[in-house]
Amino acid sequence: MKLPPLILASASPRRVALLKLLPVKFQVLPTDVPEVAHEHLSPLEVCQLNAHRKTRAVAKQIPDALVLGADTLVFLDNEILGKPRNHADARRMLARLQGRHHQVVTGVCLMHLRSHRERIFAVSTDVLFHPLNARQIRDYLAAIQPLDKAGAYAIQERGELIISEISGSYSNVVGLPVERLREELCAW
Secondary structure (H helix, E strand, O other): OOOOOEOEEEEEEEEHHHHHOOOOOOOOOOOHHHHHHHOOOOOOHHHHHHHHHHHHHHHHOOOOOEEEEEEEEEOOOOEOOOOOOOOOHHHHHHHOOOOEEEEEEEEEEEEEOOEEEEEEEEEEEEEEEOOOHHHHHHHHHHHHHHHHHHOOOOOOOHHHHHHHEEEEEEEHHHHOOHHHHHHHHHHH
16 A cells, blocks of 8 residues: 555554554554534544544644544444443443443544545444343453443453454454455555
8 A cells, every 4th residue: 555654643552453454554643632522413423523633633743644543432322431430330331231232433534634635434333242240240340451441341352251243343343443444545
């Protein structure tokens, strides 16, 4: 792929690892843009808006780079389940998710400010949790660090304990839809 210098606007080690799966060289430049969630926006729109805000903040600093920003959220019945505030909040989230379908949505933005080009898209993956009791939830939370994860879980960290099935992109649930991103970078 022939691309301008690529910058990942994220400090997420999961996104770094996923982006390394593609044949691209990149730098990491995290941003501290606060995430927003407007009630009148759909889950896909919320993620796309946040991805765009993160990407633009970095692109304004380095307009000749191709900047990649992403935002991943968990939605249950169109309600955002963000990062838990504490372990009690994490237990509450997993108790709500147990035995139910929910969506993991990642908004992605690619922006090259100098040429006024941008591409924004979102990918949604349906996830079904096993029915879980309080002990299973407690054991799972003891096995991972849930406080930096939307929905208080990580599919790549003992996900088999809580997840029954997924429909869609596995890498999207981790935090970056690699399959779709590959297509978009090739088309760039």
